[in-house]
Amino acid sequence: MLKPLWAFRGFILGNVTREFQSKYRNSLLGAAWTVLNPLAMILIYTVIFSEVMRAKLPGVDSTFAYSIYLCAGVLTWGLFAEITSRAQNMFLEHANLLKKLSFPRLCLPVTVVANALLNFGIVFGLFSVFLLVSGNFPGWAYFALLPLLVIQVGFAIGLGISLGVLNVFFRDVGQFFGIFIQFWFWLTPIVYSVHTLPEFVRPWLALNPMASLIAAYQTIxxxxxxxxxxxxxxxTLLALLLCALGFRLFRMHSGEMVDEL
Structure with a gap:
C-alpha cells in the first residue's frame, strides 16, 4: 500500500501545492486567511461566552484559560471538519482524474489529509507561540498531542472515505452531513464546558466519540x-473500524464509482 504512494509522491506533493496555491490565488492576504477565519470565530465566542465560562473551568485560574480552552476545541475541530468535508467530496471533485488517469486512488485521501494538516499546522503553530509567550505552555504534556492527532486523523479520514463513496451514489449524503456536522459541533463541549451541563446529560456524552478527544486536547x-x-x-477502535470500512467500500465499488462520476 505504501510503495505505490511513495512512487507517486511527486503527484501527491504537486496536488497539495496546487490546492494550497489555488485556495489563495488573487487574494491580497493569501495564507493569512487560514489564520483569520478561525481567529474571528474564537474572538466572537470569547466575547460572547468568556464572562459566563470563566468560573466554569474548575481548577484553572489563568487569565487566558477560557481562550485557550476555546482554541483547543475550535482549532482541532476545524481539522476534523476539514478532513471529513473534503474527503466526502474528493471523488466528485476529482472525477476527471479518476476517469482519465491511472494512479493509486489512495493518493486522494492522502492529499486531503496533507492539505488539512498543512492548514492546521500554520494555525496551531501560531497558537503554540501564543502559549509560550503568555506563559501557558503545557510542558512535556504537549507531546501527547501527537497520538491524539493520529487518532483524530484516522477517525476523520475513515469517516470521510466512507461518506465519500456513498456520496457518489447518493448525493443527499453530502448535503445531510453538512447539516449534521453543525449539530455535532454544538453537541460537543467546545464552546461550553461539560461542567455547565446538567448531571443527567453528562453520561450521554459517551455516545459522542469526539467529546472524549476534544476533552483530551483541552486537558493538555x-x-x-x-x-x-x-x-x-x-x-480509537471506531477510527480503525471506519478506516477498514471506508477502504473496503472503495475497493468493492471503485469500478461502479467511475461510471457514476
Whole structure:
C-alpha cells in the first residue's frame, strides 16, 4: 500500500501545492486567511461566552484559560471538519482524474489529509507561540498531542472515505452531513464546558466519540496534564473500524464509482 504512494509522491506533493496555491490565488492576504477565519470565530465566542465560562473551568485560574480552552476545541475541530468535508467530496471533485488517469486512488485521501494538516499546522503553530509567550505552555504534556492527532486523523479520514463513496451514489449524503456536522459541533463541549451541563446529560456524552478527544486536547492545553488515555479507546477502535470500512467500500465499488462520476 505504501510503495505505490511513495512512487507517486511527486503527484501527491504537486496536488497539495496546487490546492494550497489555488485556495489563495488573487487574494491580497493569501495564507493569512487560514489564520483569520478561525481567529474571528474564537474572538466572537470569547466575547460572547468568556464572562459566563470563566468560573466554569474548575481548577484553572489563568487569565487566558477560557481562550485557550476555546482554541483547543475550535482549532482541532476545524481539522476534523476539514478532513471529513473534503474527503466526502474528493471523488466528485476529482472525477476527471479518476476517469482519465491511472494512479493509486489512495493518493486522494492522502492529499486531503496533507492539505488539512498543512492548514492546521500554520494555525496551531501560531497558537503554540501564543502559549509560550503568555506563559501557558503545557510542558512535556504537549507531546501527547501527537497520538491524539493520529487518532483524530484516522477517525476523520475513515469517516470521510466512507461518506465519500456513498456520496457518489447518493448525493443527499453530502448535503445531510453538512447539516449534521453543525449539530455535532454544538453537541460537543467546545464552546461550553461539560461542567455547565446538567448531571443527567453528562453520561450521554459517551455516545459522542469526539467529546472524549476534544476533552483530551483541552486537558493538555488548559491544565498541562496528560489526558486520560482509557477514555480514548472507543474513538480509537471506531477510527480503525471506519478506516477498514471506508477502504473496503472503495475497493468493492471503485469500478461502479467511475461510471457514476
Amino acid at each position: 492545553l488548559v491544565t498541562g496534564h496528560w489526558p486520560q488515555w482509557q477514555t480514548l479507546w472507543p474513538i
